[in-house]
Amino acid sequence: MSRSYSDIGDKQLPGIDRNAVDRFFAERAEKIHAIGPLHAVIYQDKNAELARCRDLAEKAKLLPLLQLNGSQRVLDVGCGTGRWAQELVPRSAWYHGIDACEGLIEYARGQFSAMENCALSVASADDFSLASIHESAAFDRVLCAGVLIYLNEVEVRRAIRNIAEVLAPGGFALFREPAGLGRRLTISEHFSEEMGQDYNAIYRTREELGTLIDDEMPGPHFRLVGHGEVYDEAELNNRSDTRQLWLLVERTA
Numbered sequence: 559m560s561r562s563y564s565d566i567g568d569k570q571l572p573g574i575d576r577n578a579v580d581r582f583f584a585e586r587a588e589k590i591h592a593i594g595p596l597h598a599v600i601y602q603d604k605n606a607e608l609a610r611c612r613d614l615a616e617k618a619k620l621l622p623l624l625q626l627n628g629s630q631r632v633l634d635v636g637c638g639t640g641r642w643a644q645e646l647v648p649r650s651a652w653y654h655g656i657d658a659c660e661g662l663i664e665y666a667r668g669q670f671s672a673m674e675n676c677a678l679s680v681a682s683a684d685d686f687s688l689a690s691i692h693e694s695a696a697f698d699r700v701l702c703a704g705v706l707i708y709l710n711e712v713e714v715r716r717a718i719r720n721i722a723e724v725l726a727p728g729g730f731a732l733f734r735e736p737a738g739l740g741r742r743l744t745i746s747e748h749f750s751e752e753m754g755q756d757y758n759a760i761y762r763t764r765e766e767l768g769t770l771i772d773d774e775m776p777g778p779h780f781r782l783v784g785h786g787e788v789y790d791e792a793e794l795n796n797r798s799d800t801r802q803l804w805l806l807v808e809r810t811a
């Protein structure tokens with residue numbers, strides 16, 4: 559088990575084991591019947607009220623940023639159980655959720671596949687294109703909530719590039735990420751008592767996330783139009799060294 563902190567400019571950045579991440583989410587999917595679809599993706603297995611309040615606060619903050627009017631094509635990268643699909647499917651012309659975890663997509667299909675304007679596919683953020691998910695038109699909105707944290711350096715760059723490539727001119731990509739406060743925190747093979755599972759994740763700093771986005775979604779075609787903290791209420795942050803952030807990128811041309 560390890561928790562390591564790194565600083566910008568460190569030559570060697572610790573990584574995480576992608577197979578362990580895949581196992582973690584496969585186990586979350588197997589537990590849905592016991593923990594429910596919200597905890598499967600938001601965690602806080604022993605604090606139902608915190609999970610519920612975080613879900614509501616995040617949606618209240620982020621939904622207006624997406625400026626949906628029912629005419630847009632929306633891609634939800636790492637959609638999990640469809641926590642966001644609940645909000646996005648009724649507000650979109652077309653919603654497509656992709657996730658690397660087959661079990662989570664299977665659950666989401668059970669909930670949403672009867673809706674005519676909705677598709678759900680197994681695909682990895684760092685390895686997809688419009689063609690690979692059987693789409694012929696770019697997306698007006700891309701939401702990527704809590705996913706980059708599970709990707710190593712090369713993979714996270716590929717994921718952001720893939721999102722840039724499927725975003726239509728005039729469209730917006732909204733990232734919601736847990737971030738390290740001041741220092742990057744890497745959690746590797748840490749047994750979480752609360753979840754009863756091994757956990758792996760990289761909490762990049764706001765600066766690191768900004769640099770990754772600047773590099774992979776460069777001007778003049780892309781520009782960061784806003785960023786901030788997701789939770790206004792201090793009690794929704796139960797860790798002193800991380801915060802939930804949002805970053806909104808516009809594709810201008």
Ligand SMILES: C[S@@+](CC[C@H](N)C(=O)[O-])C[C@H]1O[C@@H](n2cnc3c(N)ncnc32)[C@H](O)[C@@H]1O
Pocket residue numbers: 579583599600635636637638639640641642656657658659662681682683684702703704705708709
């Ligand atoms: C913290 S959950 C968030 C789920 C959803 N975005 C939400 O906000 O409710 C992280 C999700 O990312 C997915 N995920 C992890 N690595 C991924 C990857 N490489 N490509 C696509 N999805 C991935 C997981 O399976 C899981 O559904």
